[in-house]
Every structure is written in C-alpha cells, then in structure tokens.
Amino acid sequence: MIVFDDIHKRFGPKLVLEGVSLTVAKGRILFIIGQSGVGKSVLVKHLVGLLRPDSGRVFLDGVDITDYSEKQFYPVRKRCAMVFQNSTLFDSMTLLDNVALPIRKHKRLRDKVARREALGKLALVGMENEALRYPADFGDGMRKKVAIARALTLDPEYVIFDEPTTGLDPISANIVDRMIRDLSDRLGVTSIVVSHDLKSIFSVADRIAMLYKGQIRLDGTPEAFRRSEDPVVQQFISGSPEGPMEV
Amino acid sequence: MTGVGADRSSGSTGSTGEGERADRPSRIADILASVGAPVFYVLSTVGDVFKTFGLAVYYTFRGKKRWDEVINQCYQIGNRSLVFITVVMAFLGMILIFQSGLQVKRITGDFSQMGAVYLPLLIRQFSPIIGALMIATRVGTGIAAEIGSMVVTEQVDALRMNATQPVKYLIVPRFIAGIFMTLVLVVYSTLVSFLAGMLTAHVYFEVPYDTFWDISLVRWADLLIGVTKTLCFGMAIPVVSGQAGLAAFGGSEGVGWATTAAVVNSSLAVIMLDFVVGGVGFMVFPTN
Numbered sequence: 310m311i312v313f314d315d316i317h318k319r320f321g322p323k324l325v326l327e328g329v330s331l332t333v334a335k336g337r338i339l340f341i342i343g344q345s346g347v348g349k350s351v352l353v354k355h356l357v358g359l360l361r362p363d364s365g366r367v368f369l370d371g372v373d374i375t376d377y378s379e380k381q382f383y384p385v386r387k388r389c390a391m392v393f394q395n396s397t398l399f400d401s402m403t404l405l406d407n408v409a410l411p412i413r414k415h416k417r418l419r420d421k422v423a424r425r426e427a428l429g430k431l432a433l434v435g436m437e438n439e440a441l442r443y444p445a446d447f448g449d450g451m452r453k454k455v456a457i458a459r460a461l462t463l464d465p466e467y468v469i470f471d472e473p474t475t476g477l478d479p480i481s482a483n484i485v486d487r488m489i490r491d492l493s494d495r496l497g498v499t500s501i502v503v504s505h506d507l508k509s510i511f512s513v514a515d516r517i518a519m520l521y522k523g524q525i526r527l528d529g530t531p532e533a534f535r536r537s538e539d540p541v542v543q544q545f546i547s548g549s550p551e552g553p554m555e556v
Numbered sequence: 557m558t559g560v561g562a563d564r565s566s567g568s569t570g571s572t573g574e575g576e577r578a579d580r581p582s583r584i585a586d587i588l589a590s591v592g593a594p595v596f597y598v599l600s601t602v603g604d605v606f607k608t609f610g611l612a613v614y615y616t617f618r619g620k621k622r623w624d625e626v627i628n629q630c631y632q633i634g635n636r637s638l639v640f641i642t643v644v645m646a647f648l649g650m651i652l653i654f655q656s657g658l659q660v661k662r663i664t665g666d667f668s669q670m671g672a673v674y675l676p677l678l679i680r681q682f683s684p685i686i687g688a689l690m691i692a693t694r695v696g697t698g699i700a701a702e703i704g705s706m707v708v709t710e711q712v713d714a715l716r717m718n719a720t721q722p723v724k725y726l727i728v729p730r731f732i733a734g735i736f737m738t739l740v741l742v743v744y745s746t747l748v749s750f751l752a753g754m755l756t757a758h759v760y761f762e763v764p765y766d767t768f769w770d771i772s773l774v775r776w777a778d779l780l781i782g783v784t785k786t787l788c789f790g791m792a793i794p795v796v797s798g799q800a801g802l803a804a805f806g807g808s809e810g811v812g813w814a815t816t817a818a819v820v821n822s823s824l825a826v827i828m829l830d831f832v833v834g835g836v837g838f839m840v841f842p843t844n
C-alpha cells in the first residue's frame with residue numbers, strides 16, 4: 310500500500326502540490342487524472358524519491374520513506390518501477406541493453422545472464438526479434454512497449470505509468486491498456502497510471518483520483534466519477550471547453 | 557557565479573505586468589522579492605556547483621570509471637574547439653605583437669626582448685584565460701545541452717531509477733576529460749599564439765626568428781601559475797556547465813536556458829578563478 314500524506318511541493322515561487330493526500334491499495338490500478346501541468350508527474354515522482362516534498366510524508370507498505378537518502382531509495386526503485394512519459398530509452402544503447410540495464414545495475418549480474426533475462430522480458434512484449442536494434446529505429450508505440458519491458462525486468466510490485474498512451478495511435482494505446490490490466494489481473498502488480506486519456510481511464514481504472522489546483526478534487530471509482538455532480542469533474546470527463554476549469 | 561538563473565527568475569515575475577497600482581506594502585514586498593529572488597538563485601546555484609564539484613571529485617577517485625566515455629569526451633572537446641582556438645589564438649598573437657611592436661618602435665626601437673617578454677605573459681595570463689573562455693563557450697554549451705536535454709526528456713530520472721548516480725555517470729567522464737584536454741589545449745594555444753607573434757614580428761619589424769624565440773625570462777613560477785590556472789579552469793568548466801544542464805527543466809526552452817547559463821556561469825567562474833589564482837600566485841612569487 311502506498312500513502313501520500315499531505316504532500317506540499319513548490320518550485321521557486323510556483324506552488325504545485327498544496328496538500329495532496331492519497332492512498333493506493335495493493336493489486337489495484339489507480340488512475341491519476343487532471344489537466345496538463347497540474348503536477349501529476351510531480352506527485353508520482355515523490356514515491357520513488359526523484360523529487361522530495363517540502364512537507365508531508367510518503368509511506369510504502371507502512372514504512373515512512375520520506376527522508377530516505379538517494380542510496381536508500383535504490384531498493385524502493387527496484388520495487389516500484391516507472392515508465393516515463395517520454396519512454397526515455399537510452400538512444401546510445403540497443404533495445405536489449407536498455408532492458409538489461411536495470412538487471413545489471415540493481416542485481417549486479419554478469420552481462421550474459423542479464424542479457425538472457427532481458428531477452429525474456431522483450432519476448433513478453435513481442436520485441437525479441439528486434440533486440441539488437443536501436444530505439445531510433447522504432448515508432449513511439451514500440452518504444453513504449455520496450456520501456457514497459459524495461460520497467461518489468463525486476464518484477465516490481467508497483468509500476469508507475471506516466472501518460473503511457475499519450476501520443477500513441479489507438480491500436481498501440483489499446484495494447485498498452487491491456488498490458489496494464491493484465492499486469493494487475495495476472496501478476497497482482499499495483500499500478501499508478503497518470504493519464505488524461507478518457508478511454509483508458511474508464512476501461513482500465515479500478516479507482517481514479519483527480520488532481521486540481523494542487524489538491525485531490527475527487528477520489529473514487531469510475532462509477533463515482535460518472536455520477537459526480539462536481540462541475541470541475543464533469544467538465545474534465547466530458548471534455549467541454551466551457552466550465553469552471555481554467556485552461 | 558550565476559547571472560542567468562537570476563535573470564530568469566526576475567524575468568518571470570516581472571513579466572506578469574500586473575501590480576502597477578499595487579498598494580504600498582505589496583510594492584515593498586515586490587521590491588524585496590525582486591532583489592531577494594536573484595540573490596537566492598545565485599546562492600543556491602553556487603551551492604549546487606560546489607555540491608556537484610564535491611561529488612565529481614569523490615567519484616573520480618571512487619568506483620569504476622567509464623574510460624571509453626572519457627576518451628570519447630576528450631575527442632569531443634578537442635574536435636569542438638581546435639579550429640576555434642587556433643584562429644583566435646593566432647589572431648591574438650598577431651594583434652598583441654603588432655600593437656606592442658608599434659610602441660616599441662616609437663620608444664626604444666629595440667625589438668630584441670619582444671619574444672622574451674611576450675612568452676611569460678602568454679604562459680601566465682593570456683593563454684590560460686583566453687583558451688579557457690573559448691572552451692567555456694564551445695565545450696560548456698555542449699555539455700549543458702547534452703545533459704540538459706537528458707534531464708528534460710527524463711533520461712536522467714531514468715538513470716536514477718536504475719541506481720545510477722547522474723554526476724558519476726554524466727559529469728565525471730567530462731570532468732576528467734575536461735581537466736586533461738584544457739591542459740592540452742592551453743599548451744597548444746600558447747604555442748599557436750607565440751608562433752603567430754613570431755611570424756608577425758618577423759614580417760613587420762624584421763625580428764629574426766631566433767631572437768624572438770627566447771625563453772630566458774620564463775620563470776618556474778610562471779609555469780606553475782599557468783598550469784594551476786589551467787587545471788582549475790579545466791575542473792570548473794565541466795562542473796559548472798554540467799550543473800547548469802542538471803538544473804534544466806521545462807522542455808527545449810529549458811535546454812536553451814541551460815546552455816546560456818553554462819556559458820555565463822563558466823565564464824564567470826574562469827574569470828574569478830583567474831583572479832584568485834593570479835592573486836595568490838603574485839603573493840607567493842612576486843614579480844620583481
């Protein structure tokens with residue numbers, strides 16, 4: 310279980326998170342939704358120590374990890390993988406080396422063993438035949454799949470997906486959605502998905518939290534969101550240009 | 557050691573264009589904020605630079621180095637700055653010798669000491685600082701752009717997720733390569749500038765080559781000061797520029813800011829270090 314407790318975060322003069330409290334239950338898929346720039350990425354990066362809160366606490370399975378050092382976060386990052394918005398494969402490495410990187414770094418395995426494991430993970434996403442090619446050769450959909458394979462190499466308990474379907478064609482987006490669902494159903498992986506893709510939200514999420522003006526506006530099931538009478542929530546899920554939300 | 561971070565912060569608060577009719581207290585608060593924010597940014601940047609420097613030194617002596625990357629960086633630094641340095645140092649040599657030659661002609665007409673006086677000046681002062689400033693522009697921007705774009709595309713976050721220290725992985729190879737290549741390039745600068753001066757003296761003032769080529773006035777102290785400066789600059793440029801890259805945020809615009817910050821801050825660092833090392837050098841080895 311993940312608990313964010315009253316997280317505040319500012320960058321210089323800019324207040325981004327103003328008291329965010331949120332709980333993520335084990336084995337479930339939580340979607341964090343909200344407009345671009347509200348701080349969804351900022352929030353999820355607090356879980357793995359890529360950002361530190363100004364105040365507030367972060368708990369992972371009951372352990373307060375807020376004040377961990379960078380080194381102490383390494384095991385946390387092994388358990389909570391992250392698929393970044395930009396895929397962030399390393400351009401200078403082959404797909405295989407990209408996927409093998411976490412195995413090498415976290416498990417400190419020999420090259421040969423690491424590569425064999427990595428190849429297995431690439432096979433999971435159907436990319437094993439392209440293992441020796443470079444990321445630049447592929448489109449966004451395939452790169453995203455490889456990025457997901459890389460995140461799964463260490464068999465994490467938690468996976469953070471930052472806008473996994475943004476910029477993908479509808480078919481790739483569906484494949485990614487299904488992968489997220491499968492991870493949870495078959496392996497019991499807990500997923501936090503940052504998204505504003507309405508289709509993914511309502512087809513995949515077990516629970517949704519909406520971030521608005523630095524706070525959680527609504528936290529509930531997809532059903533609760535559909536029925537919500539909050540104009541802000543309504544405007545977001547209907548995508549209407551008119552409403553209380555400032556664009 | 558920073559000007560650019562400060563410009564950006566005050567620029568963004570100032571650009572709202574509001575509050576012209578603000579009542580008194582908030583205007584005072586505005587003024588305090590507009591003074592305070594840049595000071596804060598300068599101090600925090602200086603702090604970050606020293607932190608990065610500490611980490612770079614630490615990881616230079618601890619842990620495995622990416623030697624292939626060090627060699628790659630050496631090549632990049634040399635490749636980026638060789639032509640630039642050659643042209644600038646050659647012109648500098650020609651200009652300095654031509655101008656001082658004109659003065660010598662008017663006053664004493666004795667050209668015999670020209671090369672002998674020029675060389676220590678070049679070793680102790682001109683060559684390290686001009687060379688380093690050029691490396692700061694040419695190489696510093698490259699470092700900030702590379703690292704900055706890795707930051708804004710979250711590749712640096714991805715490194716950290718994979719238990720990799722960004723300073724160790726990205727800055728240390730550039731740090732080692734920077735120290736080595738700055739030394740090489742400054743020695744090369746000295747040579748180019750001296751030879752260009754020698755040629756100029758020969759063509760305009762008919763100074764024989766072997767008269768100009770006179771190393772008798774170069775003291776060990778000049779060499780020591782020159783090399784010390786060069787090593788300091790070689791350490792400062794990759795650290796300051798790398799830190800500017802790591803501090804980047806917000807898309808390609810952020811990378812632009814980072815490269816500008818890298819040039820401004822590493823040039824400032826070079827000038828300040830020159831002043832400090834030069835001053836200490838002068839106190840330890842006073843020129844008679």
Ligand SMILES: Nc1ncnc2c1ncn2[C@@H]1O[C@H](COP(=O)(O)OP(=O)(O)O)[C@@H](O)[C@H]1O
Nearest residue numbers: 320325344345346347348349350351352805806
């Ligand atoms: N390192 C940083 N420095 C300064 N501002 C930042 C930084 N990271 C994010 N921000 C700001 O925080 C806000 C929230 O960003 P983000 O979490 O990326 O939004 P999103 O909800 O689209 O993921 C943005 O306005 C962004 O400019």
Ligand SMILES: [Mg+2]
Nearest residue numbers: 349350394471
């Ligand atoms: Mg985001």
